Amino acid sequence: MKPVFYYFLVFSFVWTACPNQEINAEKQIKTIENKERTIFGNINQISANLPVIDVNMVKDLANQYEQFAYMFPRHEKTPEYLSRAANFYASPNIKMYEKAILIYDKLVKDYSKTQQAEKACFMKGFIYHNELKKIDKAKSAYEDFLRRYPNSQLVSSVQAELQFLGTKPEDLPFLKK
Secondary structure (H helix, E strand, O other), rough: OOOHHHHHHHHHHHHHHHHHHHHHHHHHHHHHHHHHHHOOOOOOOOOOOOOOOOHHHHHHHHHHOOOHHHHHOOOHHHHHHHHHHHHOOOOOOOHHHHHHHHHHHHHHHHHOOOOOHHHHHHHHHHHHHHHHHOOHHHHHHHHHHHOOOOOOOOOOHHHHHHHHHOOOOOHHHHHHO
């Protein structure tokens, strides 16, 4: 009799937890959207007077994106939120490149069929090449991109990056006068 009771208990717990997960995800999404509005205002409104953005608030938002992905790995918004977090960390104001690369790696590994994963795979090479000056890692990342996404619209950009890896901007043939 005990095993039947335990199975029933576990089943009822799982059954009732599923709707709660959905509610919690929606609550988290609303919290994230409110924070986005607080930081960036109305993104659809184009203005010559762009607000000064608080870097610490952006880091906090990126952290919320990561927490959402951890809590709801199968939610449809997870790849988008991870991509946003990585892009924020890789931004010129934050410059947390290694953390961005870790998130890009997660996107490529766990969400490989998404558009965000394709861009993440490209961005890894771009950051290694242009920000961290790690030419060997950039080459490896770009070659990985070509293996994973041979039909991508970014293939020509990746091939150009590979062709000029390690070349100083002033030495690029198409920039010489």
